[in-house]
Amino acid sequence: MHNFRTHTCGALRKSDAGSSARLSGWVHRKRDHGGLLFVDLRDHYGLTQLVIDPESEAFATFERLRVESVVRVDGEVVERSAETVNPNLPTGEIEVQATAVEVLSEAAELPLPVFGEPDYAEDIRLKYRYLDLRRETLHKNILLRSQVINSIRRRMVEQGFTEFQTPILTASSPEGARDFLVPSRLHDGQFYALPQAPQQFKQLLMVAGFDKYFQIAPCFRDEDLRADRSLEFYQLDMEMSFVTQDDVFAAIEPVLHGVFEEFANGNTVTAIDQDRRFENDAGETFAHKGFPRLTYQQAMRWYGTDKPDLRNPLKMQDVSDHFRGGGFGIFDRILGANPKHAVWAIPGPKAGSRAFCDRMNSWAQGEGQPGLGYIMFDDEAGKGPIAKNLGPERTEAIRQQLGLAAGDAAFFIAGLPKDFAAFAAAARTKVGTELELIEGGTFEFCWIVDFPMYEWDEDNKKVDFSHNPFSMPQGGIEALNTQDPLEIMAYQYDIVCNGYELCSGAIRNHQPETMLKAFEVAGYSAAEVEAEFGGMLNAFRYGAPPHGGLAPGIDRIVMLLAGQTAIREVIAFPLNQQGEDLMMQAPAEVSERQLKELHIRVQKPIKA
Numbered sequence: 001m002h003n004f005r006t007h008t009c010g011a012l013r014k015s016d017a018g019s020s021a022r023l024s025g026w027v028h029r030k031r032d033h034g035g036l037l038f039v040d041l042r043d044h045y046g047l048t049q050l051v052i053d054p055e056s057e058a059f060a061t062f063e064r065l066r067v068e069s070v071v072r073v074d075g076e077v078v079e080r081s082a083e084t085v086n087p088n089l090p091t092g093e094i095e096v097q098a099t100a101v102e103v104l105s106e107a108a109e110l111p112l113p114v115f116g117e118p119d120y121a122e123d124i125r126l127k128y129r130y131l132d133l134r135r136e137t138l139h140k141n142i143l144l145r146s147q148v149i150n151s152i153r154r155r156m157v158e159q160g161f162t163e164f165q166t167p168i169l170t171a172s173s174p175e176g177a178r179d180f181l182v183p184s185r186l187h188d189g190q191f192y193a194l195p196q197a198p199q200q201f202k203q204l205l206m207v208a209g210f211d212k213y214f215q216i217a218p219c220f221r222d223e224d225l226r227a228d229r230s231l232e233f234y235q236l237d238m239e240m241s242f243v244t245q246d247d248v249f250a251a252i253e254p255v256l257h258g259v260f261e262e263f264a265n266g267n268t269v270t271a272i273d274q275d276r277r278f279e280n281d282a283g284e285t286f287a288h289k290g291f292p293r294l295t296y297q298q299a300m301r302w303y304g305t306d307k308p309d310l311r312n313p314l315k316m317q318d319v320s321d322h323f324r325g326g327g328f329g330i331f332d333r334i335l336g337a338n339p340k341h342a343v344w345a346i347p348g349p350k351a352g353s354r355a356f357c358d359r360m361n362s363w364a365q366g367e368g369q370p371g372l373g374y375i376m377f378d379d380e381a382g383k384g385p386i387a388k389n390l391g392p393e394r395t396e397a398i399r400q401q402l403g404l405a406a407g408d409a410a411f412f413i414a415g416l417p418k419d420f421a422a423f424a425a426a427a428r429t430k431v432g433t434e435l436e437l438i439e440g441g442t443f444e445f446c447w448i449v450d451f452p453m454y455e456w457d458e459d460n461k462k463v464d465f466s467h468n469p470f471s472m473p474q475g476g477i478e479a480l481n482t483q484d485p486l487e488i489m490a491y492q493y494d495i496v497c498n499g500y501e502l503c504s505g506a507i508r509n510h511q512p513e514t515m516l517k518a519f520e521v522a523g524y525s526a527a528e529v530e531a532e533f534g535g536m537l538n539a540f541r542y543g544a545p546p547h548g549g550l551a552p553g554i555d556r557i558v559m560l561l562a563g564q565t566a567i568r569e570v571i572a573f574p575l576n577q578q579g580e581d582l583m584m585q586a587p588a589e590v591s592e593r594q595l596k597e598l599h600i601r602v603q604k605p606i607k608a
Contacts, residue, residue, distance in 0.1 A: 002022065005072070008046065009025045009047055013090075016077045016094060017094055018076070019076070019077050020074070021077050023050075024071070025048075026134065027066075027068060027070075028068075029067060037059060056099060067110070068114060070105040073098050075100075076099070078094060078095055078096070079094055112124050126583060141570045145572075148259060152236055152259055155255045160211075161213065161214040163213075164214075164215055165215060168194060169193075180193065183598040183599075185597055196219055203510075204539055206241045212240050216236060216554065219232070219233055221233075225575070225577045227566040228567055232575075234555060235503070236552045241545040248550060249447065257269055257270070257271075257272045260497075264443065265561075267441050269443045276288055276290070281295050292447070296448055296452065301318065304422065313432070314437065315347070320335055322394045342416075344417070345398065345402055346427055349405075352408050357409055360430065364427065373414075374409055377406055377407070378407070443560065444498055447493055450489045450492075451467045452486065454466055454521065463522055464523070465522050468506050470536075473514070474488065491548070500560065501556075507546070511544075512537055512541050555567040555570060558570040
């Protein structure tokens with residue numbers, strides 16, 4: 001017989017009744033039922049119920065053992081009576097009558113319980129993560145992560161992609177977040193950087209003549225943390241040569257759709273075989289299959305965010321014309337103060353009660369806003385202060401534009417859209433949530449396309465890149481030479497699912513002269529570009545194919561599939577929101593000897 005087990009704790013079935021078994025695992029739970037001791041024994045594979053008779057030599061041992069102790073048990077497999085079968089367990093038709101036990105490792109008093117998974121302070125959970133990982137939900141999440149990555153890797157290979165590995169120690173590169181720097185012992189005063197993404201390397205692989213690359217890539221960004229962001233994360237990094245934007249979409253959609261369908265657990269997934277129409281900001285209409293597409297401007301105008309949750313059917317509309325020169329003085333003055341000011345309306349079907357509107361107004365005040373204007377509609381006319389001052393004709397025009405009826409309401413936000421968009425998006429979500437309009441049981445995907453190439457940096461009073469500096473501007477170098485930079489669109493795109501950005505990507509700027517001009521528009525000299533990106537720029541001078549790609553986030557994909565709202569719930573050993581590893585006590589000070597080897601002296605900031 002094997003030293004530790006003949007079966008796992010999830011393997012025994014009714015057909016094994018009458019045989020002997022040896023099991024090893026953790027004591028999950030103990031119950032004393034009238035002299036008989038029942039013990040749930042747990043391992044990676046499942047649970048098996050043990051029964052220990054008071055006459056057994058194992059009884060005294062189990063009676064004194066703390067839960068989570070590790071034991072080896074010998075016993076006979078017995079079929080349970082019909083009334084004691086547990087249909088919720090694969091092993092629920094049998095139990096093991098223990099005859100002998102050996103304690104392999106005795107557990108001390110636990111700092112947090114495993115059985116029952118009660119809520120516990122996050123700092124305790126992270127400090128004792130190895131105990132937290134024994135809990136069923138988290139254990140399943142980590143297994144799900146492995147299965148998802150395996151599925152992604154298989155699907156990418158089936159699509160004709162080849163897996164490569166790119167360096168972890170590389171050069172610092174301005175890609176939107178702070179780098180993690182690694183001092184070099186061999187090169188005094190010089191530093192490596194951990195990659196924010198394998199951006200330049202994957203483009204260089206295309207220049208090297210490889211056609212379809214992918215990698216499950218570790219990435220590092222020294223940025224502020226939140227529930228769906230960490231200092232270190234993994235992404236499905238991919239790049240393709242000789243492709244258009246549509247080619248990239250056609251390659252990644254079956255992968256993401258397939259993975260989400262495989263692990264959907266009963267949820268539906270946006271279809272990719274459906275004929276769709278896409279109308280861009282210029283009014284041009286295109287037919288396509290795959291996920292729905294929205295331009296950046298459409299997403300901001302309708303949803304207030306470039307990460308819209310399409311499970312919420314509410315669409316905002318610009319109703320500025322109905323307020324301009326009208327009787328509602330506050331909005332009229334706001335519109336007159338700046339030609340860029342606007343009034344947006346959020347429709348509220350069945351929200352036309354005073355209680356609901358007052359509740360929304362109080363919520364807005366709790367968000368730091370002066371309030372949230374509204375109009376309630378009934379069979380005769382609009383009601384509320386705005387309707388009273390605006391007049392019946394303009395109020396009716398708003399109702400018709402929004403497609404509202406009696407019993408509905410509309411909520412209004414006024415000012416500079418780029419300043420109020422985030423609040424408008426939150427208000428749309430709040431209205432949809434309160435009215436129970438957000439569809440459950442579905443993963444709603446969409447593409448966001450046509451991002452602005454540049455934006456205005458108010459702090460530095462200059463034009464800067466708004467997204468990825470290596471993207472190809474729509475219109476190429478001619479657009480860079482002739483158009484207002486703030487009107488140039490880029491071949492940049494995001495995938496969004498249920499309000500979460502899953503990935504960003506772009507068709508790359510592979511032409512040296514176009515790349516230099518793009519950086520010049522953003523205020524970078526040719527010498528600066530040569531110094532920062534000389535490796536890639538020089539490579540382009542020796543013949544570079546048109547290429548593009550993207551990088552979906554593994555952590556966020558698994559988070560959505562696991563039904564979680566924080567990526568820490570799908571990472572085995574995550575950092576806390578202060579960027580600390582409470583289990584391994586990192587970051588930590590290092591010895592003077594180590595610092596001297598690196599020629600570094602630590603100068604801590606002077607505290608006021």
